[in-house]
Amino acid sequence: MQKRGIMAQEPFNDKGSGRFEGFGKKVDERLNQAMPRVEEELKKVIAYLNDQVVPQLRQDSAQALHAAADQLRKLAQQLDDGPGSGAR
Secondary structure: OOOOHHHHOOOOOHHHHHHHHHHHHHHHHHHHHHHHHHHHHHHHHHHHHHHHHHHHHHHHHHHHHHHHHHHHHHHHHHHHHOOOOOOO
16 A cells, blocks of 8 residues: 555655755744844833823722722711711
8 A cells, every 4th residue: 555645755854854944944034034023013012001001090090999989988977877876
C-alpha cells in the first residue's frame, strides 16, 4: 500500500525543515517590522486610558459614593426617628 499526501513525506527531511525555517524567518521579519507600530499604538491606548477613561471613572465613582452616602444617611435618620428608636 502506497502512502499519500502528508503521510508520504518523511517527517524530518531537509526539504520540510527548510520550508519551515524559511517561513519562520519571514514571520520573524514581519513581526519585527510591525513591532514599532504596535508599540506606538499601545502608547496611544495607554495615554487615552490615563487621560480620558480614568478621570471619568473617578468622577463617576465619586458621584456614586456620594449618592450611596446620602441614602445611608437617610436610612440612619429613619432608624433614629422611627418608633421604638429611643429618641426623645
